[in-house]
Amino acid sequence: MIVAVDANRCIRCGFCETIAPEVFSLDGAPHAQVVLEPIPWHLQDLVCQAAEECPEHAIRVEG
Ligand code: SF4
Numbered sequence: 001m002i003v004a005v006d007a008n009r010c011i012r013c014g015f016c017e018t019i020a021p022e023v024f025s026l027d028g029a030p031h032a033q034v035v036l037e038p039i040p041w042h043l044q045d046l047v048c049q050a051a052e053e054c055p056e057h058a059i060r061v062e063g
Contacts, residue, residue, distance in 0.1 A: 001039040001063045003047055007031045009058035016054060020046040032058070 003023065005016075010031035016024040017032065023043055025035045039047050051059035 001044050001047065001061060002037065003034050003039060003051070003062075004060045005032045005034060006056075006058045006060065009056040011056055011058075013055060016050040016059060019050040019053065023047055024050065 005024070007030070012026055012031060014026060017026050020043060023034060023036045023039060023046070024032050026032055036043075047059075048061060051061050
């Protein structure tokens with residue numbers, strides 16, 4: 001699984017970091033960053049949940 005955040009869409013709401021803090025971080029960046037790749041299998045459901053709940057549809061998941 002590959003995940004990416006669209007910097008132009010992210011509004012820094014923090015939902016993704018709350019849902020999957022091992023994968024998403026807002027520390028020191030103007031938008032959410034993916035800090036763990038590839039995504040381990042045990043976190044993939046949470047990443048999908050974060051993508052679904054992102055209010056700006058800024059998280060793209062492939063694979
Ligand atoms: S949930 Fe979406 S808009 Fe909110 S911080 Fe994460 S990527 Fe950005």
